[in-house]
Every structure is written in structure tokens, then in C-alpha cells.
Amino acid sequence: MKRCLIVILACLLSMSVWAATVVRVLLWDDALTQALKKGLPIFEQATGIKVELELVPSGVLLSKSLMAVTPDTSDYDLIAVDEPFVPKMAPLLLPFAQWPETDVYPQPDMNDIMPYAVDAGYWRGELWGLPINANVYVWMTRKDLIEQYKDEFKEEYGYEMTVPYTLTELLNMAEFLSKKGIYGWAPFTKPTEGSTCEAIWMFKSFGTDVLEVCEDGYRVVLDKAKAVQAIEFYKELLKYAPPGALDYGHAERIAAFSRGEVFSMFQWPAIIPDHEDPSKSIVAGKIAYTAPPAGPAGTFAIRGCWIVAIPKAAKEKKAAAEFAFWWMAKETGKSLIPVGLTPARVSLLLDKEIMAVKPWFIGIFRAMPHAVARPRFEYYPELSSIIRTHWLDAISGRTSAAEAVDKMLTEIRSLLKEHDLLKG
């Protein structure tokens, strides 16, 4: 009996030595990460590391991460962090400079990653993870409508109808096309993060930021006059948006554009494939991709890059690094881009063969140099809620633009004071 037990114990111990390393990965769920799933067998075969991949809706990823990761314990070895939440999550993460050396996949050449994507992972001088997608507002415009109406437009407005390069041009084209039964543009107005992006984009386009990061706090730098101008312009644009535009989210925007009802609007790269799929969209092949139109202060595109980060308390840090480096490997990008991956590498974005089937990649490349981040702040979720609530109140006419901006300023200062972070 005793001998039997010793043999069983020895077997169990040796099995644990030979058992594959398991890396637990938490990511958001969209076309990009679904594409990643298809490549897992290649990674597992090359490294012998088993991957447990959990995909959750992007809107709940932050709360899921906060519940699963603490300074002392972590349910995951690698987590995706949306860039506005990097300041909040940073205390729980291992700086990229301290990631372990890997055996199979080397660290990617950071010079080949879009610089503005790398920026997304920085906070207070430290890079907190590996940027894995070049996610930025890409502007889509219907080439066929330009072709159809360019002569008539020139006759009426006195200049060539092209992709709108300025917000004024967008407004003119929207006004013109409204007479043809086409909506010039589609906003994002659901009370979620998308509306904060719209607010920040317009504020930047009209020349104002919200917060300035100081060494030991923040200054509120939102310029009331410019913010009001931005809001009033957005309200003008809303006149040429589809019915129900004050309750427009991703689903409504995708449907309206794919049905050919909308002339021009922004879109996130991960959603664009649906517009270029002939089985889902009647405008497939008819879209031009550029950076967003410029406001008085210049061209700006909201950046929404994701990083993958290793929690300080992760058990399998080396395996996590191996997985992240595999994800960013050129070969992985080339094999998974056809099935939905959006790369962060310049060489892949500009690859002629890939661009032939993914024409929007040039839009990402064109928009990235104009990329702007949402305010970098440890309490960003609260700040985002303040901005979008009053932004939506203003653009819907529930309050005046001036009143909305005043409330924004008051509540942002209050939030900073509450955490003893208000400077100046």
C-alpha cells in the first residue's frame, strides 16, 4: 500500500513538471481578437504554451480587469488595456522595460510600430505594455457620390467636391446632399465612451484641450469660447444627420452607412470590414479612407489604441511575454490580417498586397499622424462621464452650449479637488 502511494505521488509530481505552461489572457472581443483565436494553434505548437483566451465586450473589460487583478493576485497573465485607462491600471502593471526575456519569439522592433501607437502605452515616462493595434478614427467618404454630384456641387459652391478635408467642407457637402435625400454625416451620440471621443475630437479641432498633466496633478485648460464654438458647429452638422441621430451608436451608424444613406463619417478600423463586405453593405468598394476633416485648429483623429500588459502579480510572465511578442510578429500579422487582424506595424499597414484587400489601412496610416489621446488621468472613467453627459445635453439642446461647458468645468474641477489633484 505504502509503495503504491509513493509510486502514485511520484507520477503526479513528474506529470506536473511535464505539464504544459498555461498562459491566461484577457482581451476585448471584436474582429481583431477573433482573428487572433485562429492563430493560437501555431503559437501553441511553436512554444508548447497552452493559451486560455477570454474575450469580453470592450465596455466591460476595465471592470473585469479591476476585479481580477490586484497588486498581490492576478487571474490573468496578460490583459488588454484600452489607452485611456493606462493611468488607472498602471499601478498594477509590470513596466514593459521589465518584461522577461523570451525563448521563441523576440521582442518586436519598436521602430516598426506606429509611433503614435507606442505613445498610447506611455504614462508618466514609463511604457506599461506592448501596443498591439493602430486604432484611430478613420474617415470614410463615398467616392461614388462625389463622382455623381461633383459638377452640380461645383456649380453651387464654387469649389471641387472631394473628400471633405475641413469641417466647413463637410458642412457644405452635407447641406448640398441633403437636397438629394442623402444624409451628409452620422454622429455618435449614445451615452457611452464614443460620445466622449466625439467631444474631445471637436474640442481639439476647435483648439482646446480638457486637462493638462502637471508633475503632481492637473490643470483644467478647457477654453469655454472654443468649446462652445465646437458644440455649435456639431449642432449645425446634426441638421444633416439621419433621423434619430441623437440616439446613434455603432449599430445605427453601421446600418446607415452600409445602406448607402450617409455620405461621410468616422469609423474605427475594426468595424470597417463590415462596410467592405458586399454581403453586408451596398457601399462595398465605394469608400475613400482619409484622416478626419480639419477644424480651425487643424486635423485631429481620436486614438483608441490598446496595449497588452503583464500584471505585476501574474504567475506566467515569461509565457505572457512570449504570447504578446508572437502577436506582434510580422509573420503572425501577415497570416491573420486576412481574417481580421488590424496591425500596429508600419510595414504591414503599408504592405501593397495587404492594402489591395484592406484599403482602409492607408486611412489608418494617414490618420495616425493626427492622432490625439483622450485626457490622460487616473480617474478617467469619472471624467469621461462628466464630459459626455454635458456634451450630449448641449448638442441635443437640453441645455445651452455655454451652460454645458460651465457645468463641465465645475464638475471637472470638483473631481480633481476631491482627489487633491487640482493645480493652477
Added chain:
Amino acid sequence: MFLLPTLLAIIFVQFYPMFYGLILSFTNQTLLRVQTVQFTLSNYQKMFKEPQFQYSLWLQFSFIFIALPLELVIGFFVALLLDKPFRVFKVVRALLMLPVFVLPVLSGLTWRLMLQPKYGVLARAFETLALGPSAWLADTRYAYIAILLQDIWRMWPFMFLLICAGLTSLPQELRESARLDGASFFSETVYIIIPCLKPVLSMAILLRMIDALRIFSEVYVMTYGGPSNATMLLSLYIHKQGFEFGNISYASAMGTVLLFLALPLAYVAVKKSLKV
């Protein structure tokens, strides 16, 4: 000894989370868990000064005091209507019960689609009848009405089911003798049916009230608490503070206050249900 497993289960599943939540509400703990835990009354002090908390509490209780009576009235009268069995009574009853079996998330999503201005069937109907704006869910008043309508549509069959069961257990001789004495439908309902159904009605109200205090999924998918926090019921606001902002101690404090405000209502409902 034999009750011990059940008692342990009740303690761990029911009392421990409540107790933990109460303790948490007196700390400065957040989901980030990087700060030193300190005991403080600041959550409660902040809560009673915060306009959003007061507004969300008002929305939550308004929701209960509007939706519940309407569900009760509709359920009661439909139960009375179907009191006398007829040929396809069971089929009709089963069909009427269907909304209750729809998942809250599915119900919320369906109503959101039905109210979509461009292709929503309800949006088109309301537009034809000149009822409200084109985008109900983008209007602060109509978004609240929409979530009320959704809840009433989904939950009146629940009231109907309980009242139906109550009606079948009513002593029929009371009703027959009332009719023989010349009592009208109104008199029979007010003086015989309702008094006899009091325990059932109280239990129905209590159960619906517990459910209405926890309402979350359907409102979240319909409106996310917007527009302009017009549908930010306290249950949603607690979720927002706890899981979006990570302020779990503040969320626990709000949850505790909601529990203590709901207890008197529950007490009254239980007391009424025990009085025959």
C-alpha cells in the same frame, strides 16, 4: 445538527455578502486596491450631499410607484376577465404569460430596436399617432416612459399569474351568494374579491417590488442610464460607481441605504399579506 448545512449555506450566500457590503461601505476601498484601507464615514457623508444619488433614488422609487400599480391593475383585470374557463383558456393564458419568460436583456434590446426611429415598429406607430418625438430613447422624458412601458409589458403577466392562482382558490360560494343577492360586478370585485385576495395581492406587490429594486439589465441595454442620466435608476448608478468608476465602497454604501429604505415597504407588504 441536520439544519447546519442549510444554515451555513444561508449564512454564506445571504448574510456574509450583506455583512461584507456593510463593512465595505465604511471604508475607502476601491477596485484598484492599491491604497491603505481606512475606516471612514465619508461615503455616507458624500452620498447625502450628492445630487445624482438623490435624483437616482427618486427615479428608482418613482419607477416602483408607477410601474407596480399599473402592472397590478392590468394583471388583476385580465385575471378577472379570464376567470371563467372557456374553450382555449389554457392556450390564451400560456400566450399571455410569454413576456415574463423573456430574458430582461433580450427584452431591453428588443424594445430598443422597436423604438429605433428609422426602422422600429413602435417608433413608426408612435409617429403615426403623433405620440412623442421620433427618437424616444434620446428624449429625457420619453426614455423614462419607455423603460416603464417595457417593464409593464414584461411583468404584468407575473401579477396576472399570481392573481389567477388566487382567484381559483377563492371560496366560490361567497361570490355566488353575492350574485344571488343582486351584487353588481363592481360590488363583487370591491367587497368580496379584493378583500379575499389581499394576501395574494400583497405577496405579488412584495415580490415585484423586490424585483423592481434590482432592475438593471433591461434599462442598461435600452438607455445606459441616459439620456442625460434621465434613466439612471439607483441600481444603475450603483453599478456605475462600483464597476465603471471602481468606487466599490461608495457603491456598497448606496446599496446599504437602498436596502434600509426598502425594508419598511417590505414590512408593510408582508404585514398586509399576513392579515386575512
